[in-house]
Amino acid sequence: MFDGLKDKLNGFREDVEDSAEVEGEVEADIEAGVEADVETEAEVEAEESADSTEAGRADPEASDAESEASDADEDSDGPGTFARAKAFATGRIIIEEEDLEEPLWELEMALLESDVEMSVAERILENVRENMLGETRKQVETTGELVESALQDALLDVISVGQFDFQRRIEGAEPPVVIVFTGVNGVGKTTSIAKLSEWLADRGYSSVLANGDTYRAGANEQISEHADRLGRKLISHEQGGDPAAVIYDGVEYAKANDVDIVLGDTAGRLHTSDDLMSQLEKIDRVVDPDLTLFVDEAVAGQDAVQRAKQFNEAAEIDGTILTKADADSSGGAAISIAYVTGKPILFLGTGQEYDDLERFDPEELVDRLVGE
Template structure:
């Protein structure tokens, strides 16, 4: 999963290592020159005559302090030489310029949204610029920490404990699913029903997709396989009424969660968006989850943003994550919407629904798992 992006992040780490490590011999030579320059010019003559210089040994220290003060904004050659002599290397803008450009291109090619890519670059630059590292610590380790913090910063936006929210909510908890057609929304509902069942929560399915021919049959097949109750009306019925009936059924039968499907729509479909508004008024769902395909990349990011602006969502589910090599949607959706990714669809089976763990994803992208 996201193998293409993993390779590109690894290339960035290698580029920075090459950029900084290539300068180490020059630093060593500069350090030797700096040491030589610090020795009194009369040392040879003094040794020959056996005389001893009685001048107080404060000039060298004063010179160092002056150099440090004059060049505090940017490391001088003397500071870099001194750092290397003490086993440290200072990373400068020129070390990062080309690798950061390559990283930006790699992120954009992986369908990472522009503002998200810029945020990642800014964080990496701020973390590394002027940073010094011990020679016993590789530059790669320093880059990895910077990337880890930058990626987590954008991926973990808005995260909350979904299972904890289910546990603490007044029952029945009502969750409505929305998104465009053909992204696996109905199958995701079935998967979440199974996920809840595995954790001891009962659920009822309510088919608010009364717009599409065959929608009842599709969700009914899932309900039969999972042995779940399905609430549905005839095609063309009122979606809000269907989900409301699902809530009433859950209350009467002590069912924990109502999972409401809705018609696939674009944010520009005024009549369908009006249906969502009516569902909000009539049912007042506890959560509205946006569903899209991870493989849709930038399109999924744009749609998530548009849906959140048109009818506020509480979180997102990305399907087909196992087939996505770019990772752009997984990295971008939360930052762009301010709402978390909660689940990833990772296969065709009902058990192929994984809780989204930002820390685990970042570790995976950086090869730390």
Template sequence: MFAKLKEKLGSFKKKIGETIDQKAETKSSAEGVPQETSEKGGREPAKEKKKKKTGIVTKAKTLILEREIVLDENDLEEPLWDLEMALLESDVALPVAESIIDAIKEELVGVHRKIKADTTDIVETALRNALLSVMTKEMFDFDEFIAGAPKPVNIAFVGVNGTGKTTTIAKVAARLRGNGHSVVIASGDTFRAGATEQIEKHAERLGVKLIKHQYGGDPAAVVYDAVQHATAQHRDVVLADTAGRLHTNVNLMDQLRKMCRVAPPDLVIFVDEAVAGNDAVERAREFNEVVPIGGNILTKVDMDSKGGAAISIAHVTGKPVLFLGIGQSYEDLKKFDAEWYVDQLF
């Protein structure tokens, strides 16, 4: 995962490290070593001279080691420009890339560093902190949310076609059942041929009740019936599938608004694939303007060589990434952990 971005971050670390080392070397060379002189002005005994020389050199080295350097913006200008370009090439959204650059500047510029400090640690810490600062927007724990919310919890899944939304619903259902919650799935995608059959197979495998209507029916009615069934049967969670749609499809977006009015969701989750990069981030932003989303799930993360979508999507939408799809099985749904994600980049 994220091989390309990992390589580019490594290149940035190396460049900044070389800049720090070069500046430290220049300053150390400028210090020089004090010349030894005899207090009496005459020649000292060889033994005393050697002893004194050793002491002077040791003291000089100690002074150099303890001295500090201060990085300024000129030192970082070229490496930061290269990093910003690398982030953009890795599908990090422009405002997010700029925020990362600003955070790195704030941490490195004007800060005193020991000449012999480990430059790798200095730069990596700054990078990590900058990445985490844009990835931890409005974080909340999905499992705690489900446990504490009034039942049934109605969750709607939205997104475009072909991003793994239906499979993700099945994975979430499996996770909820594994945590001891009862689940009802609403087959709200009455638009796409074969959609109900697809979600029905998952429901059968998982032993989950599926509420469905005929093809071409009103998805709002499907979700409403699912919530009513869950209430009557004391089920914990309703997971509502919806038709994949672009935000430009006026009819389908109106249909989504109606569904949210008829059966108001407690949480709207936007699902897209990590490999879509900036397109996924832009789609999340557009959906959020129509039906406010509460969280994001990115699929196909195991196939993503760039890694930019997960870095950007929380910052752009102001809503957290809840899970990452990292494989095909029901268990391949990883709870999002920003620290873990950043670890994969180093």
């Protein structure tokens, strides 16, 4: 999962290591030269000091000018060259802009090629630069370890946005907890409902399914098959019925039968469909769900990111489920959606079975992407 992105991030680490190694060799040569010439420099400085003293007695203004010129020459080299040479010779290394310029450009291209949204890529680059630039590390803490730490911090910053404990949120809500699922057709929304029902059952929660997808031919049959396999109650109306009424009936059934959670499907809708979006707004008014979850495919990449953003703007979502995460090499949607919407990814679909639903853990994902 996300192997392509992992390879690209490892490539960035190798690029920085190579760049720092070259700089280190140059700096070691500089420091060796500094040490070899120290006696000569001392002698030259003594002679110059004597000459300067004599010149100063003859012409004080000339002495001041020479002093200023000497300072200017020292400044022109900048403190970085000598400081870095000294740091390297004493077993330390300083990361500077020139070490990062080309590797960061390569990283930006790699992120964009992996379908990471532009603003998210820019944020990651900014964080990596801030975390590394000017940093001094002992050589026993390798440059690779420094890069790994910077990448971990930068990725967590964008992936962890809005994270909350899903199970604790359910425990803290008054039953029945109503969860509505939305998204476009064909992304695994109904299957995700079945998987979440099983995930909840494994943790001791009962659930009822409510088919608010009353427009798609075959929708009742599809969700009914899942309900039968799982042994769950299904609430459904005839095709063309009112989706809000179906989910409302699901809530009433849950109240009457002490069911913990209502899982409401909705018609796959595009954000450009005013009619379908107005139906979702009606569901919000009639049922007032505790959570609205957006479902899309991880493999959809930038399309999934943009749809999540548009759905969140049209009808505010609380989190995302990404399906087919096991087939996604790029990882762009997983990296980008939380940062773009401000709402967390909650689950990853990782296979065809009902137990193939994985609670999304930002730290675990970052370890997969950056760790050895």
